[in-house]
Each structure stands twice: as C-alpha cells, then as structure tokens.
Amino acid sequence: MDFNQLVMRFFRSPIIQYIGTRYLTFGIQFINSVLIAKYLGVYYFGIYSFISLINQYLAYTAMAPAYSLNALLSVRKNDKTNSVDLWRNSVLILLLIVGIVTASWITLFIFSPNTFSKYQFHDFYILVLIIFVFSSLNSLYTNLYRTYGLLGKINLNQFVIPFFQFLVLFFAKEEELLYYLLMGTIVANVFSFIVYSTNPPLKVGLQFKKPIFSELLTRGVNLLLYNVSFYLILLSSRTVVSIYYSAEELGFYTLAVNLSNAVFMIVGSFSFVLFPKLLNKFHNTCPTEAQKLLNNIRSIYIASCYLLTYLGFFAIPLLELLLPQYKQAMPAFKILLLAQLILNNNFGYSILLIAKKKERFMTYYALIGIFIITVISLLFIKIDLSFLFVALSVAIGLTYYCVSITQKAYIEMNQKLGIKKMFQELFPIYYLIPFLVLVISVLIKENIFTPYISFIIFIFMNKKNLFEGYKRGVVFLTDRNSLKF
Numbered sequence: 001m002d003f004n005q006l007v008m009r010f011f012r013s014p015i016i017q018y019i020g021t022r023y024l025t026f027g028i029q030f031i032n033s034v035l036i037a038k039y040l041g042v043y044y045f046g047i048y049s050f051i052s053l054i055n056q057y058l059a060y061t062a063m064a065p066a067y068s069l070n071a072l073l074s075v076r077k078n079d080k081t082n083s084v085d086l087w088r089n090s091v092l093i094l095l096l097i098v099g100i101v102t103a104s105w106i107t108l109f110i111f112s113p114n115t116f117s118k119y120q121f122h123d124f125y126i127l128v129l130i131i132f133v134f135s136s137l138n139s140l141y142t143n144l145y146r147t148y149g150l151l152g153k154i155n156l157n158q159f160v161i162p163f164f165q166f167l168v169l170f171f172a173k174e175e176e177l178l179y180y181l182l183m184g185t186i187v188a189n190v191f192s193f194i195v196y197s198t199n200p201p202l203k204v205g206l207q208f209k210k211p212i213f214s215e216l217l218t219r220g221v222n223l224l225l226y227n228v229s230f231y232l233i234l235l236s237s238r239t240v241v242s243i244y245y246s247a248e249e250l251g252f253y254t255l256a257v258n259l260s261n262a263v264f265m266i267v268g269s270f271s272f273v274l275f276p277k278l279l280n281k282f283h284n285t286c287p288t289e290a291q292k293l294l295n296n297i298r299s300i301y302i303a304s305c306y307l308l309t310y311l312g313f314f315a316i317p318l319l320e321l322l323l324p325q326y327k328q329a330m331p332a333f334k335i336l337l338l339a340q341l342i343l344n345n346n347f348g349y350s351i352l353l354i355a356k357k358k359e360r361f362m363t364y365y366a367l368i369g370i371f372i373i374t375v376i377s378l379l380f381i382k383i384d385l386s387f388l389f390v391a392l393s394v395a396i397g398l399t400y401y402c403v404s405i406t407q408k409a410y411i412e413m414n415q416k417l418g419i420k421k422m423f424q425e426l427f428p429i430y431y432l433i434p435f436l437v438l439v440i441s442v443l444i445k446e447n448i449f450t451p452y453i454s455f456i457i458f459i460f461m462n463k464k465n466l467f468e469g470y471k472r473g474v475v476f477l478t479d480r481n482s483l484k485f
Contacts, residue, residue, distance in 0.1 A: 021155035026265050028162045033258045034322055036165070036181065037251070039173045042325060046247030048178055049254035050119040053238055055128060055135075058105075060228045062097045062136035065090040067223035068216045070143040071354065087144060088207035089216055094140050095206070102129055119247065127182040134189035141196035148201045157192040164188040222359045229366035233401060236370045237394045240377045241387050253387045256332035259319070263312040264340045267304050267347075278348065282355035294348045303466055305344045306434065306458055312337045313438065313451035320447075332391040334442050339395040341435070345426050346402045349409035356412050365404040373397035402426065430465070434458035 037045050069090040076082050105125065108115060113122050138157055145154050164184035172180045197204065234257075241253045278297070313334065320327050353362055376393035406426060410417050417425060427435065437454035444450070459466070 021159055023266065025159045025162055026262060028159075028166050029265065030259075030262045032162050032165050032169070033255065033262055034319070035169050036177075037255050037326055038323060039169060039177055041174050042248045042251050044174050044178055045255070046249075046251035047119050048181065049238075049250050050116070050121070050242055050247070051124055051128060051178075051182070052254070053235065053242060054116075054121070055131060056231070056235060058101065058128070058132040059135060059139070060224070060231060061101050062094060062132070063139065063228070064097070064221055064224040065093040065216060066140045066143045068219040069140065070147055071219060071223060072216070073144070073147045082212075084202055084205075085207060085209055085212050086216065087202040088205045089209060089212045090140060091204065092206045092208060093213065093216060094136060098133055098136050102133065105129055119242075124178075124182060127179075127186065130186050131182070131189060134186070134193050138189060138192050138196060141193075141200065144201060145196070150201060153192075153195055156195055160188040160191055161185055222357075222363075223354070225359070225363045229363045229370065233366055233369045233373065233397060234394070236373050237377060237390045240374060240381070241390055244381050245387055249387050252326060252329040253332055253390065255323075255326050255329045256336050256391065259329075259333050260312065260336035260340050263308050263315075263337065264305070264344065266308060267301060267344060278351045278355075282352045294352065298348050299465055299468065301347045302345060302431070303462060305341055305347075306431065306462075309337050309341045309438070310451060310455045310458070313441065313447070314455075316447045330447070331442070331445065332388050334447075335388070335391040335395055338435075338438060338442070339391070339398050342395060342402055343398045346405045346409075349405050352409050352412060353405065358408065358412065361408050362405060365401050365408075368404075369397040369401040372400055430461040431458075433461065 036048065040048055069086060073083060073086055076086070106129070109122060109125050115121065142154055142157060145151070161184075164187055165181055168180040168184040169177070171177075238250070238254060238257060242250050245253070278293070282293075316330050316333065319333075320330060323329075350362060353359070373393045373396070376396060377390045380389035380393065403422060403426065407417060407422055410425075434454045434457045437450060437457060441447070441450035441454070
C-alpha cells in the first residue's frame with residue numbers, strides 16, 4: 001500500500017472521523033472551560049457549577065434504558081425482530097422515567113421554592129428540566145447509533161452543545177451569560193434530537209412486551225447502579241465542596257474538575273467507540289484470548305493517558321496567565337489529572353466484567369470508593385483544610401476502585417494476583433517512575449521543570465511500547481470495518 005492509499009484509508013475511517021470531531025470538540029470545550037470561568041466571574045461560575053452538578057444528577061436518573069439497550073443490543077442486533085422490541089421498550093421506559101422525574105421536581109419547587117437558595121436555583125430549574133428531557137432522549141439515541149457503529153450523528157450531537165455555548169460567550173457576561181449558556185444548551189439539545197429522529201437505524205415507536213420490558217429494567221438497574229455509583233465517585237467530591245465551601249470555592253474546584261475532564265476527553269472518545277466492540281468480543285472469547293486482547297488494547301490506551309496527563313501539566317503556566325483569578329484551582333487540577341490517570345488505568349477490565357454480567361461487584365467497589373472519598377473529605381474539612389485536600393481524597397478513592405476492578409477481572413480470567421503482582425500490572429516500572437516524578441511536582445508545587453523531566457523519562461522508558469502502539473493504532477484506525485462486528 002503506497003502513502004496516498006494509506007492517507008485515504010486513514011481519513012475515510014469512521015473512527016478517525018469520530019476522533020477528529022472529538023478533537024475539535026475538545027478544543028472548543030477546553031476554550032469554553034477557560035472563557036466561561038473568565039466571563040461569568042468567580043461567584044456566577046460557582047452558581048453555574050452547581051447547576052451543572054444538578055444536571056448531571058438528573059441525567060443519571062434516566063440512564064438505565066440507555067445502558068441496558070447498549071448492553072443487550074450489542075450482542076443481539078443481528079436479530080431484527082428482537083432489536084426492534086428492545087428499542088421500542090427502551091423508549092417507553094425512558095419516557096416513563098422522564099415524566100416521573102419532571103413531575104417530582106416541579107412539585108418540589110411549587111411547595112418548596114427556596115430549595116438550593118444558596119445557588120439561586122429557583123430562577124433556573126425550569127431551564128434545567130428542559131435540558132434534562134432532551135438530553136435524556138439524545139442519550140438513548142446515542143447508544144442506539146453507537147451500537148450500530150453509526151458515528152456521524154453522534155459526532156454532531158457531541159459537537160453542537162459546546163459550539164452553541166461558545167457562540168453565546170460573546171453576547172453577555174456574569175448573570176446574563178448564565179441564562180445565555182442554559183438557553184444555548186437547550187437549543188443544541190433540541191437540534192440534536194431533531195437530527196437523531198431523522199432516519200434512525202430502528203424505527204421509533206412505543207411498545208410494551210413484559211419479558212423484554214422486565215429484562216431491560218433488570219439489566220438497566222444493575223448497569224445504572226454501577227454507572228451511577230461510578231460517576232458518584234467523581235461527583236461526590238463536588239457535592240461535598242458545594243455543601244461545605246463557598247460558591248466561589250466550588251467554582252475553583254469545578255474549574256479543576258472541568259479542565260481535567262477536558263484533557264481526558266480524547267481517550268474517553270476511544271473508550272466510547274470501543275465499548276460495544278469489546279463487549280461483544282469479551283462475551284464470545286475464552287479467558288486466554290480475552291487476556292491477549294486486553295494487553296494489546298491497554299498498551300495503546302494507557303500510554304495515551306500518560307501523554308494527555310503531560311499535556312495538562314504543560315498547560316498550567318498558560319492557564320495561570322489566562323486566568324489569574326483562578327490560580328487557586330491549579331494545585332487541585334494537578335491532583336485530579338493524576339486521579340484521572342489512575343482511573344483510566346483500569347480500562348478494559350471494567351468492560352470485561354460487564355460482558356461477564358458482574359456489574360454488581362463493580363457497584364460494590366464504587367460504593368466503597370464513594371465512602372472513602374466522602375469520609376476522608378469530611379475529615380479534611382473537620383480540620384479546616386482547603387478543597388485541595390478534597391481532590392486528594394478523590395485520588396485515594398479511585399486508587400481503591402481501580403485495584404479492586406483489576407483484581408476481579410483477573411479472577412474472571414481464571415487468574416489470581418497478589419498485591420505485588422497487582423501493583424506491577426497497574427504500575428510497571430516504565431510507568432511508575434514517570435508517575436512518581438509527577439507526584440513530586442505536586443508536592444513541591446513546581447509546574448515547569450519537573451513535568452518535563454517526567455516526560456523525558458517516560459519517552460525514554462517507553463519508546464518501544466509507543467512505537468508498537470503507534471503501529472497497532474494505525475492498523476486499527478485505517479480499517480473501515482473496525483467497528484463492524
């Protein structure tokens with residue numbers, strides 16, 4: 001294959017098109033994180049952070065049908081009749097959940113209008129509910145299109161929200177901008193819903209078939225408990241900060257969270273694309289083949305996570321220059337980058353456990369992780385420490401979660417790892433040394449030389465792995481059939 005053919009295959013790959021769109025979205029989202037914080041000001045950014053927190057909690061209440069649809073349809077989509085039944089029963093379940101949640105919130109604010117008055121939430125709750133309704137519908141559609149490897153409309157859906165938010169940044173500031181951002185989010189979600197509803201892979205409709213309805217609910221509740229408990233690991237610290245710290249401090253902490261999430265959004269897009277394919281593979285392969293697949297995909301994924309962590313560390317001096325009023329957020333940002341790196345270290349193992357229907361164990365580990373984060377955070381608050389130590393509690397809780405998931409995955413592959421072997425699996429020496437240098441950077445509060453020293457060590461110790469990962473990645477990304485299974 002000559003160079004021109006390779007380039008053509010590269011750009012025709014649906015994964016490249018998806019990842020390219022995600023990079024563009026990442027760029028806009030990163031800019032948004034900076035400009036929204038800048039133009040809202042510290043106080044109103046704190047209120048916006050709380051609204052975003054409530055939006056996330058609401059979104060999770062309606063995710064059960066999306067999770068179960070994705071898990072069941074991934075292994076049954078070749079059965080056309082069963083696929084249609086799964087889709088239409090999922091739509092019915094979603095509409096019932098959305099209706100109940102919306103009615104409950106309206107009732108709450110009719111009888112208790114001062115709820116969350118610290119964050120002026122009564123002024124915004126109707127807009128928040130509208131976002132909840134359309135984003136829930138779009139989430140279900142996203143999982144439908146994702147299962148069939150149809151990424152075009154998913155690309156558009158993930159792009160339009162940060163794009164519309166970016167547009168409104170130039171028309172207002174502070175409190176007025178807060179309304180503009182919410183309205184921009186509503187317009188973007190309605191637009192995505194219209195696009196998704198046009199020629200979907202399965203025709204839209206409502207249907208009630210008790211066996212399928214019950215299966216979707218049962219699997220959905222198990223997956224919801226896992227996913228909600230998993231996301232609560234990340235949300236629990238923000239919730240603690242929102243309760244025990246000021247609106248301004250919530251703004252500082254949320255900026256650190258948003259920036260760390262934005263940095264890791266790229267590998268998140270790979271995970272999103274690979275999830276149905278890996279779920280199908282793990283469902284149908286023996287433990288030996290599963291181990292081989294895990295080793296191949298993780299070598300690329302984990303190395304990418306380290307490179308993104310360095311990108312975040314290298315950006316800190318520039319962020320401090322652009323947002324001098326948010327300088328207090330940067331130490332928490334560094335800790336949360338490392339926490340994200342730890343979390344992403346269990347990539348592949350969690351998918352294996354879902355394929356083996358072991359979500360209940362993952363839920364259990366996540367709940368313990370939440371307990372660890374909450375208790376340690378409250379202890380830090382008790383002795384009057386800053387929100388920086390709440391970020392540290394997140395890193396501790398995620399470490400427990402990552403180790404537990406990995407250990408359980410190896411048991412499912414008929415292997416048992418001791419503590420030493422487990423540590424070596426998650427942090428082999430060529431990852432451990434660069435990681436410890438980054439930890440030193442956090443401890444000595446140095447943002448320039450230490451991260452670059454860690455980066456040089458990482459490249460030197462991983463040059464062979466990086467080259468092999470690059471070759472595997474090119475093969476995967478240039479295969480137009482890589483999402484078909």
